[in-house]
Amino acid sequence: xxxxxxxxxxxxxxxxxxxxxxxxxxxxxxxxxxxxxxxxxxxxxxxxxxxxxxxxxxxxxxxxxxxxxxxxxxxxxxxxxxxxxxxxxxxxxxxxxxxxxxxxxxxxxxxxxxxxxxxxxxxxxxxxxxxxxxxxxxxxxxxxxxxxxxxxxxxxxxxxxxxxxxxxxxxxxxxxxxxxxxxxxxxxxxxxxxxxxxxxxxxxxxxxxxxxxxxxxxxxxxxxxxxxxxxxxxxxxxxxxxxxxxxxxxxxxxxxxxxxxxxxxxxxxxxxxxxxxxxxxxxxxxxxxxxxxxxxxxxxxxxxxxxxxxxxxx
Amino acid sequence: xxxxxxxxxxxxxxxxxxxxxxxxxxxxxxxxxxxxxxxxxxxxxxxxxxxxxxxxxxxxxxxxxxxxxxxxxxxxxxxxxxxxxxxxxxxxxxxxxxxxxxxxxxxxxxxxxxxxxxxxxxxxxxxxxxxxxxxxxxxxxxxxxxxxxxxxxxxxxxxxxxxxxxxxxxxxxxxxxxxxxxxxxxxxxxxxxxxxxxxxxxxxxxxxxxxxxxxxxxxxxxxxxxxxxxxxxxxxxxxxxxxxxxxxxxxxxxxxxxxxxxxxxxxxxxxxxxxxxxxxxxxxxxxxxxxxxxxxxxxxxxxxxxxxxxxxxxxxxxxxxxxxxxxxxxxx
Numbered sequence: 001x002x003x004x005x006x007x008x009x010x011x012x013x014x015x016x017x018x019x020x021x022x023x024x025x026x027x028x029x030x031x032x033x034x035x036x037x038x039x040x041x042x043x044x045x046x047x048x049x050x051x052x053x054x055x056x057x058x059x060x061x062x063x064x065x066x067x068x069x070x071x072x073x074x075x076x077x078x079x080x081x082x083x084x085x086x087x088x089x090x091x092x093x094x095x096x097x098x099x100x101x102x103x104x105x106x107x108x109x110x111x112x113x114x115x116x117x118x119x120x121x122x123x124x125x126x127x128x129x130x131x132x133x134x135x136x137x138x139x140x141x142x143x144x145x146x147x148x149x150x151x152x153x154x155x156x157x158x159x160x161x162x163x164x165x166x167x168x169x170x171x172x173x174x175x176x177x178x179x180x181x182x183x184x185x186x187x188x189x190x191x192x193x194x195x196x197x198x199x200x201x202x203x204x205x206x207x208x209x210x211x212x213x214x215x216x217x218x219x220x221x222x223x224x225x226x227x228x229x230x231x232x233x234x235x236x237x238x239x240x241x242x243x244x245x246x247x248x249x250x251x252x253x254x255x256x257x258x259x260x261x262x263x264x265x266x267x268x269x270x271x272x273x274x275x276x277x278x279x280x281x282x283x284x285x286x287x288x289x290x291x292x293x294x295x296x297x298x299x300x301x302x303x304x305x306x307x308x309x310x311x312x313x314x
Numbered sequence: 315x316x317x318x319x320x321x322x323x324x325x326x327x328x329x330x331x332x333x334x335x336x337x338x339x340x341x342x343x344x345x346x347x348x349x350x351x352x353x354x355x356x357x358x359x360x361x362x363x364x365x366x367x368x369x370x371x372x373x374x375x376x377x378x379x380x381x382x383x384x385x386x387x388x389x390x391x392x393x394x395x396x397x398x399x400x401x402x403x404x405x406x407x408x409x410x411x412x413x414x415x416x417x418x419x420x421x422x423x424x425x426x427x428x429x430x431x432x433x434x435x436x437x438x439x440x441x442x443x444x445x446x447x448x449x450x451x452x453x454x455x456x457x458x459x460x461x462x463x464x465x466x467x468x469x470x471x472x473x474x475x476x477x478x479x480x481x482x483x484x485x486x487x488x489x490x491x492x493x494x495x496x497x498x499x500x501x502x503x504x505x506x507x508x509x510x511x512x513x514x515x516x517x518x519x520x521x522x523x524x525x526x527x528x529x530x531x532x533x534x535x536x537x538x539x540x541x542x543x544x545x546x547x548x549x550x551x552x553x554x555x556x557x558x559x560x561x562x563x564x565x566x567x568x569x570x571x572x573x574x575x576x577x578x579x580x581x582x583x584x585x586x587x588x589x590x591x592x593x594x595x596x597x598x599x600x601x602x603x604x605x606x607x608x609x610x611x612x613x614x615x616x617x618x619x620x621x622x623x624x625x626x627x628x629x630x631x632x633x634x635x636x637x638x639x640x641x642x643x644x645x646x
Contacts (some may be wrong), residue, residue: 037402037542053482064470080585129490136497156498157456171417172454173501174481184483185498264485264494270461274484277395277462280423282402282488310511 075271094200207242247304347373384609441519451476458500495538561612
């Protein structure tokens with residue numbers, strides 16, 4: 001080892017030690033301040049009764065007598081649910097719009113271009129408020145609900161439809177039975193899908209354009225139609241450009257779902273916020289939020305990396 | 315997320331009390347007061363941008379006591395969720411934001427309630443056209459509520475106790491949760507009774523279209539709070555609030571207090587600082603209470619200026635000798 005290497009190692013070790021010292025100071029100081037101000041700490045609160053109701057839960061049964069842990073689990077599943085459905089729908093819509101922007105049809109191309117420019121350049125939060133207001137203001141009260149198909153009802157309480165085992169009926173204030181999508185869920189999903197699709201459209205368009213013009217010509221030369229050339233020649237090559245930035249869009253969509261708190265969808269952040277305020281344990285609550293989002297995001301990244309490796313030219 | 319910023323502040327804060335709140339307030343020259351983002355009658359900016367309300371007057375009274383000048387207050391509008399972290403982290407000196415005093419808040423949030431400046435209770439508001447006459451008829455209803463409040467918990471308790479079900483729609487911003495209620499997204503809006511009156515008279519497109527149900531389902535003593543562990547500051551805020559109540563009991567108002575400066579009544583002499591050294595005991599100017607009443611007014615004046623025009627009754631918030639619960643310990 002020469003002197004330069006030693007010096008480099010020494011500098012890095014010093015930097016690491018300084019960083020560790022700062023982290024230690026912050027942690028120690030926080031604990032000291034919490035202790036001095038008699039603010040409770042630790043995760044014991046998770047086993048206590050939550051005492052508040054949650055508007056909707058896709059997978060887990062929940063009532064006010066359940067624990068904070070279960071309430072937070074409901075939040076996690078609600079976040080995962082809206083993110084998963086959102087990712088699928090945004091990919092489909094985004095790909096369609098991206099391809100429409102490359103269409104030979106002038107009208108289709110212009111409409112798709114206008115969509116992308118409009119949606120990409122207005123804030124997502126404003127769009128969410130817009131969708132939510134649209135749904136709650138325009139749709140009628142349940143007692144005057146629209147019934148586009150027998151048993152399917154549209155009202156400002158949401159979209160209610162029959163399942164194999166039960167059909168919705170109006171009972172007192174609202175519909176009972178069947179399955180229901182709340183206006184909050186609908187507005188959030190719509191907002192996330194419409195917004196993210198605009199970005200995905202641009203990525204798809206860029207991916208397709210990155211494939212050289214000659215590849216299209218080669219496809220046509222062997223007798224493929226435009227559609228077949230896209231499907232068998234261009235797309236497989238475009239995917240290598242499309243997939244890596246798509247991962248960022250999926251991560252964005254998942255993290256943006258936390259804006260649910262503004263329109264009342266009970267996602268993880270919304271429930272964790274309530275938990276923080278009821279228990280006063282902000283540090284633990286924020287740590288849980290960060291850990292969950294980190295886990296979800298790293299999983300999405302890992303999956304996309306795996307998929308990217310799979311479609312690479314070998 | 316502002317909560318995160320305050321957590322960082324908590325992490326970086328100088329280890330416990332290098333400086334007392336009173337010294338800090340004196341050296342920066344104003345009281346930083348956490349208030350509601352906009353609740354008519356309690357804390358809301360008027361058309362000129364000046365904050366007004368019953369809670370705002372507590373902040374002004376504290377400034378009058380400390381500086382002899384009720385205008386030396388800066389306001390931090392806080393949502394229900396932000397309020398406690400803002401106080402814990404030192405962002406604000408006083409929290410005067412229609413906050414319910416409960417044992418769990420008092421013991422585990424690192425704060426102390428100084429008293430009660432409004433006795434309230436939780437109620438329900440419904441559109442008149444639903445024809446609902448009692449909260450007992452609300453089973454199956456969709457209820458709009460703000461998160462992180464005792465309201466949310468009382469609501470769940472009340473429906474559980476009465477074996478009824480409901481669907482909550484939980485939205486943080488008052489503005490947004492009211493939009494949802496007025497758009498018909500919910501059948502019911504619930505909050506403290508005072509909040510319902512304020513909302514109905516100041517936000518409803520047509521106040522007569524909404525009825526407040528007769529049931530009061532909880533005790534909600536609303537009061538200001540300060541950080542745990544600074545007893546001197548706690549005393550100042552507590553007695554600034556009590557001075558307004560005592561002034562009403564003594565018949566002192568912002569209009570007549572100058573005439574009473576030479577009053578032979580020993581209680582009034584002590585109160586205005588003409589005799590005794592109560593101000594010194596508190597660590598402020600001896601004319602602290604005079605300044606509060608002269609500049610802010612007594613409790614009744616504050617109530618009449620802020621709440622009476624919105625249709626509030628004094629009710630429980632009358633003086634103790636008039637059948638109410640407003641009772642200041644003796645200032646002597």
